[in-house]
Amino acid sequence: MGKIGFDNHKYLQTQSAHIQQRLDVFGGKLYLEFGGKLYDDNHAARVLPGFEPDSKLQMLLQLKEKVEIVIVINSFDIEKNKIRGDLGITYDRDVIRLLDIFRNLGLYVSSVVLTRFHEQAVARAFETRLESLGVRVYHHYDIDRYPSDTAHVVSEEGLGRNEYIETSRELVVVTAPGPGSGKLATCLSQLYHEHKRGNRAGYAKFETFPIWNLPLNHPVNLAYEAATADLDDVNMIDPFHLEAYGETTVNYNRDVEAFPVLQEMFRQILGECPYKSPTDMGVNMVGSCIVDDETVREAARQEIIRRYYNALCDYKKGRTSDEVVRKMELLMKKAAVDLSSRTVVAAALAREEETGLPATAMYLPDGRIVTGKTTNLLGASAALLLNALKELGGIREKLHLISPVVIDPIQHLKVEHLGNRNPRLHSDEVLIALSICAATNPTAELAMEQLSKLRGCEMHSTVILSEVDEQTFKRLGVNVTCEPKFNV
DSSP: OOOOOBOHHHHHHHHHHHHHHHHHHHOSEEEEEEOSOSSOOHHHHHHSTTOOTTHHHHHHHTTGGGEEEEEEEEHHHHHTTOEETTTTEEHHHHHHHHHHHHHHTTOEEEEEEEESOOOOHHHHHHHHHHHHTTOEEEEOOOOTTTTTOHHHHSSTTTGGGSOOOOOOSSEEEEEOSSTTSOHHHHHHHHHHHHHHTTOOEEEEEEOOSSOTTSOTTOHHHHHHHHHTGGGTOOEEEOHHHHHHHSOOOEEEHHHHHHHHHHHHHHHHHHSSOSOSSHHHHEEOOSGGGBSOHHHHHHHHHHHHHHHHHHHHHHHHTTSSOHHHHHHHHHHHHHTTOOGGGSHHHHHHHHHHHHHSSOEEEEEOTTSOEEEEEOOSSBOHHHHHHHHHHHHHHTOOTTOOSSOHHHHHHHHHIIIIISOOSOOOBOHHHHHHHHHHHHTTOHHHHHHHTTGGGGTTOEEEESSOOOHHHHHHHHHTTOEEEEOSOOOO
């Protein structure tokens, strides 16, 4: 842990320069589709050690006066309460969160687009909420035979049905809370409508994954497939680029499938398509900023294992299909990794076997492993949290950080008033109790000061964590995996 494999400063500089080049080429207006997450790109940070989760946002701030942002959300994702896995919040809540973040940074958010809109009641309710916040809302619809039937797609019955988004700045960033939201279709729709109005406009894609100039089965590219396994995304050689330049590059199936539509759009707008391949469309300097290939390979392998465990747990909870699990198993084989590569797994399982109760383990930044066991006072996750803070702060293992005077009332409240049968403290309750003790106990205060050191640590639980424990560790920046079984 702690090794850097990616030069973030170089990335900010080179990526900004390439976006400015695209603006200069097209003139008029550039619709820039943001692949992946514009903010909190924790996946990129995990597989590219050194990449900052807000790197894309920092890059945009360098072009702040030219930028306006359009946020796209799939209406069906609102209806299904789709959850952003890394944050544990629904996509619609994330749209509100992103609005606040962008506005607080001084970035102009012009509108939100509800894609695949079918008058869903929950989508209408969300629209009302957005409008109460002063946000303009537009509707885009399903297009029959998209993207294969280009003649139909590029027509009044296709893209022409979508509402035209009023924009005022030269660089329009189209982003979304997650994949499958309809960003590309939104950009295509705008190009169609701009052409009808006689306006010059272009399109480019701010891409992160897959990385076009890494091998197809490089672990970083395989980790992207693992992250999008539920979307049936597949990395593939870009056939258009290979034919045009004789150069092998990597793209993914949805962009390759949609490329003929984009070619047709540009032929109508400019008389010819400026791009010969989906790879040409991308503005992606990530591969050029990797400074230690073996470090990013290992980080990506670990991400694939984490994604595999997440898929197993989601299947156990009924949130995903066995097909996704099978795909993850194939990706594990392609990446040549197995579960033994995740050190904390063996440590947690050994602790469970020793105690006969659910257990946890955490890998600390310096390589030490600490464990947590289930007791009458604490769940295994809460115990692990305290043990890790002790270890990081050089605090004696036998020393109690939280006074029973604080624990007893919390347990009484849980059992006698809140109807919990289990009096054990969850991790969030432990943190509250610890913060109370820190007001008068210097040792507890020292433990609290170690919390920031948990970011990026690896953790494994022998049972599926409760939602509150899972969210607590995510907020602390801990990478959590669980065995696919419930605590009975």
